[in-house]
Amino acid sequence: MDRYALARVEAVVGEAIQPMKSAREAYERYLDRRVSIVTDTPLEQKVLIEAEIQKYAYLRDLIAQWLREEKDRSEADWQRMVAKIILLLFPKYIAVLESVPVSDVYSDPLRPTTRQIDLCLVDASGALDVIEIKKPSAAAVLGRTLYRDNFVPTRELTGAVIQTEKYLFHLSKWGRKGEQKLTEEFQANLPVGLSIRIANPKGLIIMGRSPQARVIGGRERNHQLDLEVIKRQYANMVDILTYDDLLSRLENVIASLQRRKST
Structure with a gap:
């Protein structure tokens, strides 16, 4: 929290005051060292992906059909x-x-x-x-x-x-x-x-x-x-x-x- 507070101060007044060291860089280094809270568990998206597959398969088949019937268009x-x-x-x-x-x-x-x-x-x-x-x-x-x-x-x-x-x-x-x-x-x-x-x-x-x-x-x-x-x-x-x-x-x-x- 201290690092974050200093980073916010630097972001607001940084254009007017040049600190001896960058609080933003120190805060970013701290975040990089921290254990990530983002899990490796994949998002539940099978239903969405299946709907996308059906959409693009429909478009593919439709265009292919149009090309077979091209002489009439x-x-x-x-x-x-x-x-x-x-x-x-x-x-x-x-x-x-x-x-x-x-x-x-x-x-x-x-x-x-x-x-x-x-x-x-x-x-x-x-x-x-x-x-x-x-x-x-x-x-x-x-x-x-x-x-x-x-x-x-x-x-x-x-x-x-x-x-x-x-x-x-x-x-x-x-x-x-x-x-x-x-x-x-x-x-x-x-x-x-x-x-x-x-x-x-x-x-x-x-x-x-x-x-x-x-x-x-x-x-x-x-x-x-x-x-x-x-x-x-x-x-x-x-x-x-x-x-x-x-x-x-x-x-x-x-x-x-x-x-x-x-x-």
Whole structure:
């Protein structure tokens, strides 16, 4: 108690008075030497883990079913379907906003216009992100031919990245005025008291399937390394996922939860 009292005194007046020795450091050393009161007994969470396993298994099976029936779905269908499950796939988000307007005063300075973003996501702190969803088979991510022994992004992927980055640019330039307008327009989609914030928004693109290895020039070529390099090139602004990436992530989450449940 003496050490704690001295540590509190130092924390309050430490900026004005420099003691000969740090009471805070002495108190922390005392806590480190003390026997921990936290037991090694695991928390009772099997029921919660089982519920999580069922949730992610449901999402995995649902996406796999959609991919099997892909030829019967339009891009608008895929956007609507993914919008229904995106909050379960990415729990950090709490709201999906559709047809989000954004002011564009740069494309033509003489005639400002309003763009429409198909889908945006809002996280628990109110931060706004952009999500772009393309139909799996209609939007390949890598070309089928080599350029100097490298696979290069397709026009569809490059176009999706540029479109998303322009949305992020216009949102950032909109600033405080945009935050107020979007908060007023989508208040019904947000928890009471939460305001939309535009602070370094990020983009998420879901499109295409992961390319399969194939024989080129008499040897098997795997696209995966080239695809990962391309993803990392845009990672500071945009996260790129294929539908196979989603399935793989879900499989890994399920395997991790099952291992935790068994232990």
